[in-house]
Amino acid sequence: MIPKYAPREIESKWQARWQADHLYEVDESSDRPKWYALTMFPYTSGDLHIGHWYAMAPSDV
Known part of the structure; x- marks a missing residue:
């Protein structure tokens, strides 16, 4: 993993x-x-919680 996000490079x-x-x-x-x-x-x-990730991430992928 890169130490710092450099958007112009990536x-x-x-x-x-x-x-x-x-x-x-x-x-x-x-x-x-x-x-x-x-x-x-x-x-x-x-509030957002881990259940939101479980429900939404597969359909986003």
């Missing part, structure tokens, strides 16, 4: 990789069915 590397991999491109003409995944609505009535 971000450009990963942005170039994502662009080369076409990671954020969407094929609007695809014949595949479109879908939307909603795991839960955000509620602001409580």
Whole structure:
């Protein structure tokens, strides 16, 4: 792990990789069915806890 986060050194590397991999491109003409995944609505009535990570991290990945 790097001792200090240096965004100018790191971000450009990963942005170039994502662009080369076409990671954020969407094929609007695809014949595949479109879908939307909603795991839960955000509620602001409580403090964050480890359960939020368990519930949200897998769907984000």
